[in-house]
Amino acid sequence: MTTPDELDRAVAEIAEAMRRRSDRGVVANYIPELGRVDPGAFGIAVVDANGHVATAGDADTPFSIQSISKVFTLTLALGKIGDRLWNRVGREPSGSAFNSIVQLEHERGIPRNPFINAGAIAVTDAILSGHQPREALGEILRFMQFLSDDPAVSIDEAVAASEQRTGFRNAALANYMKSFGVVENPVDFTLGVYFHHCAIAMSCRQLAMAGRFLAHGGLHPSTGFPVVQPERARRINAVMLTCGHYDGSGEFAYRVGLPGKSGVGGGILAVAPGRASVTVWSPGLDDTGNSHLGRIALEMLTKRLGWSVFG
Structure with missing residues (x-):
């Protein structure tokens, strides 16, 4: 089990590595408002199974979740x-x-x-x-x-x-x-x-919090309220894994190994079942419309913490 200190350290080091990179992708300028977003932004938030929240970078800056x-x-x-x-x-x-x-x-x-x-x-x-x-x-x-x-x-x-x-x-x-x-x-x-x-605007922290029910068998951790039944949570995660990144879904599953959903605002919500809910945000996109640095950051996180659903 990853300790809070280990998680904090991993998140901080990944954010710093992303800050130093010059390959940032291209913002979604076909939607004029999104084209005005700073391509240098990067945020990450992870909420683990015990409710510990690890954040770094622009994790509290709202962005268009798309x-x-x-x-x-x-x-x-x-x-x-x-x-x-x-x-x-x-x-x-x-x-x-x-x-x-x-x-x-x-x-x-x-x-x-x-x-x-x-x-x-x-x-x-x-x-x-x-x-x-x-x-x-x-x-x-x-x-x-x-x-x-x-x-x-x-x-x-x-x-x-x-x-x-x-x-x-x-x-x-x-x-x-x-x-x-x-x-x-x-x-x-x-x-x-x-x-x-x-066009809902949320920060990495808010979106990682919102995704918790999919990491916890459909339960809302703050209330214990069942948002969905466990079987439906599993099935939503399955569709996220296979379809969550459009024609880049196979590459995301191969490299990150988690159910995830991207948006052209540069955000990605990823779910480590039983472990954590994760959101990354970097506005620059790759050729398939997914966050370029967001995917790289998630790949680093799952490798470091051993969180891939494929073991």
Whole structure:
């Protein structure tokens, strides 16, 4: 078992190693607000099984979580409609870019998994059904505040507006799914909720806290409240491992060996089952849209602490 001192030391040394690196990737400038983020930022936070929090770098700086929100919307949608959700979205790796429309055409509007954009839009639509957009978005935001033990978690309205102004590809995906009945609500409503939950701003510390239930068999450690049943927590982790990094998921599993979910804001949430919840943030992305230094930092962490799920 890793001691708190060992964890603190590992996190501090990894952050220092990342600070010295010059290869930082490229920020997501196709979303104008994200293009303004400092590529020199790096943060890391680890919450272990005993509740010890180890942080270094810019761990308390809020950033746009983007697609990491899809882990939490998937959890909510499964809570609402259970396994019927899988009639509307698959569970297989895509092997394609996160915003690809090609597979939707071949597979009659059913997205390959809930973490590519089309799949997350379908999941958002399931949460929205029976609600007004403001109600659905409020439910998602309250869920994030509850999981992170922090009522200050909020939506970055400037990022949401920036995505709405430039989200033509996502609009195409949603309209295409609407033509097959996969999206049931008005497209503008579903997209509005989707853009806003992707624009939630959180720090590494807050996001690592929010991910704890997936490291602890579905339990919220602060309250003992079961967020999901253990079997569902395992299955969400499984989808994260196989699909959480788009067409870079295999490389991430090979190098890091943990379930994880990335976002184009530069964050990665990773889960070491039974051990810890981890978030890293470095805004520069690699060619597959995943944090370049974030993946390297997580690889260093799992090697050093022996946390890979593959032993």
